[in-house]
Amino acid sequence: MTQLQKSANIDYSRVNQYWNNARPSIMGPYMMDGFGFPASAGRFRFCAEKAIVQQLIKGINCDGTVLDLGCGIGYWTEYFAQNFQKVIAIESSSPLYAALKQQCLPYSNVETIHANVEKFEPEESYKLVFLGGMLMYLNENDVTILLRKIIPSLEPGAIVLCRETTVRKGVVTRRGEYQAVYRSVQTYENIFRKCGFDVISVQKNEPYILMQMGCELIKKWKSILPGPLQLVPITGHFVYWGLRLGNPWVMHIAKKLGIDFPELENHFFVLRVSNRTSLNKQTDFASS
Numbered sequence: 001m002t003q004l005q006k007s008a009n010i011d012y013s014r015v016n017q018y019w020n021n022a023r024p025s026i027m028g029p030y031m032m033d034g035f036g037f038p039a040s041a042g043r044f045r046f047c048a049e050k051a052i053v054q055q056l057i058k059g060i061n062c063d064g065t066v067l068d069l070g071c072g073i074g075y076w077t078e079y080f081a082q083n084f085q086k087v088i089a090i091e092s093s094s095p096l097y098a099a100l101k102q103q104c105l106p107y108s109n110v111e112t113i114h115a116n117v118e119k120f121e122p123e124e125s126y127k128l129v130f131l132g133g134m135l136m137y138l139n140e141n142d143v144t145i146l147l148r149k150i151i152p153s154l155e156p157g158a159i160v161l162c163r164e165t166t167v168r169k170g171v172v173t174r175r176g177e178y179q180a181v182y183r184s185v186q187t188y189e190n191i192f193r194k195c196g197f198d199v200i201s202v203q204k205n206e207p208y209i210l211m212q213m214g215c216e217l218i219k220k221w222k223s224i225l226p227g228p229l230q231l232v233p234i235t236g237h238f239v240y241w242g243l244r245l246g247n248p249w250v251m252h253i254a255k256k257l258g259i260d261f262p263e264l265e266n267h268f269f270v271l272r273v274s275n276r277t278s279l280n281k282q283t284d285f286a287s288s
Contacts, residue, residue, distance in 0.1 A: 009139050010179040016092070018178050024099035029072040029133075031178075032211060035218040036236015041211060044244070046075055048207035049163070053079075056161060056203065056270050057128060064127025064155060069117050069146075070134035072096050074103035080130070081107040088124065092116045118142055122153035129160045136165050136180045140191065147195040151273055160197065160271040163205060164188060165264050185267055197271040208266035210247055214239045216262045 026042035027033045066080040071089040073096050080087045087110045091097045097114045104110040113120070117134060129150055135143050150160070167182045174180045183191075189199050217239055222230055243250055254261040 010137070010173055010175075010181055014177070014179050015137050019093040019096065022093060022095055024073045024095050026073070026075060029096070030211070032215065034232075035215050035239075036232040036234065037211075037214065037240045038237060041214075041240050045207045045211050049205065050079060052203060052205065052207075052268060053161070056201070056268055057159065060159065061127055061157075064158070065124055067122065067124075067126045067129045067150070067153075069120070069129065069131050070137070071100060071130075071132070074100035074112075076130060076132050077104055077110060077112075078107065080128070081110045084128070085109060087111070088113065090115055090117055090120050118146065122150055124153065125155045126150070126153055127155050127158050129154070129158070131160070131162045131164075133163055133165065135162060135188075136182060139181065143191055144195055147192070147197070151196055154273055158272070159200070162188075162269040162271065163266065164269070165208075165266050167264065168260060182264060188267075188269060192269065192271055193274075196274055198274045200270040200272050201268075202270075203268045205266035205268055206248075206251060209262060210243050210251065212262040212264050212266070213250070214243050216264075 022028050023033070025033070025039075026046060027037070027039065030042055030045060032041060032045075062083055063085050065086040065088065066084045068077050068080060068087055068089045071077045071091050072093075074089060074091075077087055077089040077100065081104065087107075089100060089104070089110060089112045091100050091112070092115060094114075097112070100112055104112060118138070135146075138146065147160070154160070165180070165182055166188070167184055169184050171184070171187055172182045174182065185202060189202070192199055214236075218232065218236055221235060222232070
């Protein structure tokens with residue numbers, strides 16, 4: 001994979017520049033533009049991920065408030081608005097925030113805030129905090145600050161649900177126009193525990209991985225053939241439908257062959273404040 005380095009820090013100015021120039025669409029935030037996939041690819045992935053999330057948050061009290069950090073154009077915000085009493089959605093990108101406002105117009109229980117997640121100060125109590133690919137755009141120190149900052153605002157029994165792009169080992173940073181930090185599952189688990197959370201469950205995001213296979217195949221195709229011969233719109237459709245029709249057995253081919261493919265994976269992490277952290281919160285409250 002090009003422009004990847006074994007370093008943990010990214011340039012926030014480049015990250016902000018990229019997302020302030022982003023085209024609002026269901027494909028863009030999923031990093032699926034430019035591969036010739038039909039628009040239905042984004043909808044397929046979102047619907048498949050939604051089924052996973054429904055299982056992961058099963059049992060959470062719907063009368064509470066959801067905090068959706070780095071919510072993009074609002075597809076997840078809309079889903080939570082349909083299932084919870086209130087949603088607070090935070091987005092810093094101007095074009096994505098404009099799309100978010102439009103997406104959530106029908107929902108009176110959604111409060112949208114145009115702000116940088118790092119500078120956001122929680123003012124309510126939350127039953128669920130969702131970070132749908134937010135931590136990969138933060139350096140580790142800022143991940144720690146953010147996660148610790150939201151702990152006092154979590155109601156008893158609340159969960160934090162993270163969905164992050166991962167690598168198999170260590171930490172790898174993407175440089176260039178698009179910057180992100182890809183961490184392994186073990187690295188994320190260590191960070192979460194250091195911040196005062198128990199990792200309740202970790203689930204591989206298979207819809208992401210299936211689509212990432214397609215993205216990496218098209219990238220390889222582009223690297224082999226000159227532009228006029230690539231026929232990306234046609235090739236992308238064939239690759240997409242080939243993966244869809246070949247699923248789930250296509251997911252197991254690389255594993256059987258002993259190949260690390262795709263290079264990038266994605267996982268859901270369900271977090272809950274640890275008993276020790278909860279005890280410290282109660283002690284701090286009693287002494288204040």
